[in-house]
Amino acid sequence: MLKNDVKWPNSRRYKSHGEWEPIGFFSNCLCNATRFDLKLGFFSSSAINILSDGFATFLYNGGRMRLIINDILSEQDKYALLQAKNEHYIIPALPLTDLVSLKEILSERGRHFFDCIAWLIKNERIQIKIISPKGSNGISHTKCGLFADATNKVAFDGSCNFSRTALIENCESITAFCDWDSPSDKFKVEDVEDDFLQTFLEKDDTVEYLDATEIRTNILSAFPDKELNDLLKDEAKLLSDQSISNLPLSVQRALQRAKNKVNNVIKHIEDERIKAYTEKTEPHFPYSSGPRDYQVQAFENWKNNKQKGLFAMATGTGKTLTSLNCLLQIYNKSGYYKAIILVPTITLVEQWEVECRKFYFNNIVKVCSKYPSWQSEIDRIKLKETIDPDNASYVIISTYASFVRDKVFKEFATLPKKRLLLIADEAHNMGSGRILDKLDGIPFLRRIGLSATPERQFDDAGTARLYEFFGASDKFTFEYTMQEAIDNGFLCRYYYYPHIVRLTDAEMAEYMKISLKLAKMYNNSRKDFKKSDDILKILLLKRKHIIHKAINKEKVFRSIIHDRFVEKGDLKYTLVYVPEGNRPDDNNSDIYDDIDIVQDDDFSNHIIDKFTRIVQEVSPTTTVKKFTSDSTNRDEILTAFANGDLEVLTSMKCLDEGVDIPRSELAIFCASTGNPRQFIQRRGRILRTHKDKKFAYIHDLVVVPEVSSAAESFNMERNLLAGEIRRVKDFALLSENAYSSVQELDDILEYYNLSIF
Numbered sequence: 001m002l003k004n005d006v007k008w009p010n011s012r013r014y015k016s017h018g019e020w021e022p023i024g025f026f027s028n029c030l031c032n033a034t035r036f037d038l039k040l041g042f043f044s045s046s047a048i049n050i051l052s053d054g055f056a057t058f059l060y061n062g063g064r065m066r067l068i069i070n071d072i073l074s075e076q077d078k079y080a081l082l083q084a085k086n087e088h089y090i091i092p093a094l095p096l097t098d099l100v101s102l103k104e105i106l107s108e109r110g111r112h113f114f115d116c117i118a119w120l121i122k123n124e125r126i127q128i129k130i131i132s133p134k135g136s137n138g139i140s141h142t143k144c145g146l147f148a149d150a151t152n153k154v155a156f157d158g159s160c161n162f163s164r165t166a167l168i169e170n171c172e173s174i175t176a177f178c179d180w181d182s183p184s185d186k187f188k189v190e191d192v193e194d195d196f197l198q199t200f201l202e203k204d205d206t207v208e209y210l211d212a213t214e215i216r217t218n219i220l221s222a223f224p225d226k227e228l229n230d231l232l233k234d235e236a237k238l239l240s241d242q243s244i245s246n247l248p249l250s251v252q253r254a255l256q257r258a259k260n261k262v263n264n265v266i267k268h269i270e271d272e273r274i275k276a277y278t279e280k281t282e283p284h285f286p287y288s289s290g291p292r293d294y295q296v297q298a299f300e301n302w303k304n305n306k307q308k309g310l311f312a313m314a315t316g317t318g319k320t321l322t323s324l325n326c327l328l329q330i331y332n333k334s335g336y337y338k339a340i341i342l343v344p345t346i347t348l349v350e351q352w353e354v355e356c357r358k359f360y361f362n363n364i365v366k367v368c369s370k371y372p373s374w375q376s377e378i379d380r381i382k383l384k385e386t387i388d389p390d391n392a393s394y395v396i397i398s399t400y401a402s403f404v405r406d407k408v409f410k411e412f413a414t415l416p417k418k419r420l421l422l423i424a425d426e427a428h429n430m431g432s433g434r435i436l437d438k439l440d441g442i443p444f445l446r447r448i449g450l451s452a453t454p455e456r457q458f459d460d461a462g463t464a465r466l467y468e469f470f471g472a473s474d475k476f477t478f479e480y481t482m483q484e485a486i487d488n489g490f491l492c493r494y495y496y497y498p499h500i501v502r503l504t505d506a507e508m509a510e511y512m513k514i515s516l517k518l519a520k521m522y523n524n525s526r527k528d529f530k531k532s533d534d535i536l537k538i539l540l541l542k543r544k545h546i547i548h549k550a551i552n553k554e555k556v557f558r559s560i561i562h563d564r565f566v567e568k569g570d571l572k573y574t575l576v577y578v579p580e581g582n583r584p585d586d587n588n589s590d591i592y593d594d595i596d597i598v599q600d601d602d603f604s605n606h607i608i609d610k611f612t613r614i615v616q617e618v619s620p621t622t623t624v625k626k627f628t629s630d631s632t633n634r635d636e637i638l639t640a641f642a643n644g645d646l647e648v649l650t651s652m653k654c655l656d657e658g659v660d661i662p663r664s665e666l667a668i669f670c671a672s673t674g675n676p677r678q679f680i681q682r683r684g685r686i687l688r689t690h691k692d693k694k695f696a697y698i699h700d701l702v703v704v705p706e707v708s709s710a711a712e713s714f715n716m717e718r719n720l721l722a723g724e725i726r727r728v729k730d731f732a733l734l735s736e737n738a739y740s741s742v743q744e745l746d747d748i749l750e751y752y753n754l755s756i757f
Contacts, residue, residue: 002152003180005032005633012181015173022174029154030058033147037196039068040143065126068199129200131207143174146193153179155192260640267639283331286321286358295322298478302326302448308471310427310449314482316491316688319450320355322478323423326448327395328359330421336390337361338420340412340444341397344429346370347634352397352425367398367408378411385416404434409441417443427451430469431462439469447471452482482683483734491687494696496735498728498744499556501703507546511705512713514543519713527719547703548579549607553670557611560668560699561618571615571622573641573665573693576650577682578611580671611670612650624648663690668699683731695736702728704748718752725749729756 006028009020016022030036036058058065144157158174177188198204285291291299295318302309303326313319331337339361341352346368353364365377384392402408422442424430427449430439449470467473485491503511518539523530557576565571608626615624625637627649640646642663652671667686686696702724707717725745732741742756749756 002029002032002147002149002154003178008176008178012176012178013173014176022172025156025174025176029147030063032061033058033149033154034062034064035148036063036065036145037148037193037200038065038145039196039199040145059125063125066129066196066200067126068129068131068196127200129202130210131199131204132210134206134208144192144196146189146196153189153193155189157192260636260643260645263643264636264639281360283328283337283360285325285328291321291325292318294478294480295325298322298480299326299329301478303329305471305477307421307446309447309477310451310467310470310472311478311480312451312453312476313478313480314485314491315452315683315685317480317485318490319425319452320352323448323450324355324359324361327361327421327423330446331393334390334419336393336419337395338393338416339395339423340415340420341395341423341425342400342403342429343397343425344400346399348425349397349399356395356397361393361395363394365394365396367396367402369399369402375411382414389416389419400429400435404438409438413441413443415444418445420444421446421448424449424470425451427466427470428453431466436462436465439465442469482687486687486734490689492689492693492696493736494683494687494698494734495737496698496700496731496741497737498700498702498732498741499560500744500748501550501552501556501701503546503550503703503705504552507550508705511543511546512707512711514539514546515705515707515713515717516711518543519716522713522716524715524719547705548671550703553579553701553703554610554614556701557668557670558614558618561615564666565619565622570647571619571624571666572644572647573663574648575664575667575686576611576615576648577667577669577671578608578650578652580607580652608650608652615648615650622647624650627651663693664688664696665693666697666699668701670701698731698735700728700731706751718754721748721752722754725754725756732756 014020014022014025144155146156147154155177156174157177158172177185177192179186179189199207202209298309298311298313299322302311311319311322313322327337327339341356343349343352349366349368349370353366356362356364363381365374365381367374367378378396381392381394381396384394396412398408398412403412422444424447428451429435430449447470449466449472471477482491486493518529518536521529521531521536521539529536561571561574564574608628612624612626615622623646625640625646625648627634627637628651631637637646637649641649644663664686667682669682683698686698704721704724705717707714711717728745729742732738735741745756748754
């Protein structure tokens, strides 16, 4: 959409040779509009060249075009045609009807535009008016127009000609008017639209209207009929790195968004094609090599454990494939597949659907806030179960948040308890309060829990209940460690660099006030807190808040980014986990059992903006993007990152559970959460293998408050730090530079009299 999916300059002004190139305006609007009204003076092959970027995507979006042009070609095209025909023959102006000749000298990019125009004519989605000034030897020389989608309109006007020279080489500008900005801008949009319609509806007394029939016929005859898929692929080729590499860097950056958009559209079409094909195919394992040996072993362990199991598998080792292989084995034996898959986020709902379709499990129902029509689909499943249960196959994918709602839970509970397989992704979520309360009411006997880290931090009771539910009271049903995954080549080898970050004097003073209060609630002999209540949680949150916003993190982060840039010359494939914007809420007694934080959006934005800005200060040419819960175009962002078009992602908690980004090479952990699961998940993200990646590099900012040994809270702080050190040890000992990474901790270990072993 124009308002939300196009990046706009605050001034709404585009100027050549700067951050906001005019060519970027046209390519991005084409990719996001469904209507394009263009009132143009010169209609040249150079103009065609520029409009090619994003045009096929415009068609795919259902785009319709109205075009007002004059009947004179540019001097450049006149000269080219004369050279092609007879250099001694001179004509004063070439009419547009000679398109057959024009095609012979058009570039590949120009031919692509005419292919698109021909497609529009064939599908009756373009109207063309050809005009010339009445009673004059001059020409119509306007340069304005309007883009529109279902909701908004954007008008443009300015000095900018539609030619390669104008948009790339000259210093030209164009101003956009967005109807959502202000009443004044809305009036400007309406004025441009009214002016266009006055001419288009042949009510303009200042021009003569020429017959466009011949030009329409010649376009259709000169340019062969192409399918929309072919046009999209042509456009992707025109926007490839190699094709645009000779353009100025600012223009290349402006075209990147159009390139990402068309590639996403092509991927979507391909996914839909695969989907249509798979609906006619029997379920089977998606790879001809079949499941890996350890995935077969996981199934055998699960089957021998009364079809219950908790799979503790390192991130990146194929937990999804392993569990779906169990469902496939059920199908191979019984002729049906029935499953409910629970996931923590909507993003994972989408990812699991993709994985299920790879197995050719096709009757898929998604239950979450994004898909409110799930009820009717569940009703059809229940009806099929009543009429023909042996042939009722389906997969239901639901978020945990939807699953625990009473209405959804009751609907699911009526499904067959003996035949249906329950798969819980990131199964540690099953031990949280609201789901934990419903465990006894879950009737399904076939169960698989998946997690890289099933244990729940500071929650032994929840962990024990989780293990019992999945039939893993004594040990995991199947375990595949990160060490095994690295040794067997399923995860990438890595270098690990911990950085000790110290609090400032002011931060330390604030920290000690909280630490002394916490010490009164701490049991030194048991090495835990005497009780858990709202006051304790609020104090722990205040303590965490100080660590999150430790100002010295910025200095360390800047140094890491600078050194990497100097070493490599770029910052491609870099993930930055910024500190989370959490704060304690002293007025809120509703502390959630599993989410003991309150999100402070202003603080969150301030922090992520600060770390994003540091990247830009170190390297102004580096492309960097924030990736948060508010990001609406996540798939586009991740695709651009994987392609190297977007070099750095700064994220706040959104690249933890389940997001697959194998091309990432460098991760910087600036968020000191103290949650070992979160760090293990993040390490798993960066260790995904890729054919062009040999090693991964992890920098970990570890905040260590230096509490006086005479302080009442010293033993508590020492014990809490010991837990943090264990996490660092786990990271270090699996790394390629284990010895040197451990050495970084020597001073702090000596200060607190701790050992890493």
